Amino acid sequence: MRYSDELLDEIRSRNDIIDVISQYVTLKRSGRNYFGLCPFHNEKSPSFSVSPDKQIFHCFGCGVGGNVFHFIQKIENVSFVESVQMLADRAGIKLPTLTNYEDEKVAKLKAKVYDVNKFTAEFYHKNLYRPESKQGQEYIKKRKLDNNTLKSFMIGYSGQFDELYRALRKEGFEDEEILASGLVNKSEKGMYIDRYRNRIMFPIQDVRNRVIAFGGRVLDDSKPKYINSPENIVYSKGRNLFGLNVAKKFNPRSHEKVTYC
Ligand SMILES: [Zn+2]
Structure with missing residues (x-):
């Protein structure tokens, strides 16, 4: 405190x-x-x-x-x-109560998680263009998504094992902040592993254009086809569904065209 x-x-x-x-x-x-x-x-x-x-x-x-x-x-x-x-x-100065300090702590962590999400969206987006992301690029090609769409939705590609985790640490984020985002899980052995690996990534934004979560789609027929962020400090399911709705339109079975916003 x-x-x-x-x-x-x-x-x-x-x-x-x-x-x-x-x-x-x-x-x-x-x-x-x-x-x-x-x-x-x-x-x-x-x-x-x-x-x-x-x-x-x-x-x-x-x-x-x-x-x-x-x-x-x-x-x-x-x-x-x-x-x-x-x-x-x-x-005669009234001190804020302990509860207020907790609120303040939560607010600080939330702000950090938004930063983690923003960095991650950019990381995944850049990752899509790397030679290692060939699989993702082929999927994009098959889906006929042009560069404008990729850019305006910040569509990306998640990497291997702990690539995101290492990039976040290098950027200066703390483990507590990274884990709070739900983008990385900690194994029982204490290893940090990216939640999304080898998936096409769709950032989900709130009305204030802050990235609050991600949807990740597999490239083949493996299940689950689509996973999104677990509920976390900045994201509760049932709210902020804008990006999710957009992402669902990329389902290859539905032949809907991508809508531009
Ligand atoms: Zn003295």
């Missing part, structure tokens, strides 16, 4: 360090700074200084120092998070 920098700044600015430390230490002004007897070591003459300008404290005797959060942590013997909560409370 982590508080935002903006929130920490607000809490700090509303807890003047002189006011806070004065509750524990008798401070006397001398020039720009305040001095007092250090509460963290035994001393007879004050070497503990507090700067109102910099909003920090420093002891010339024992070397401790820091901002108002550090002071509370040390004097109250509490964690950083507890010091934030105490000072927020002191300033």
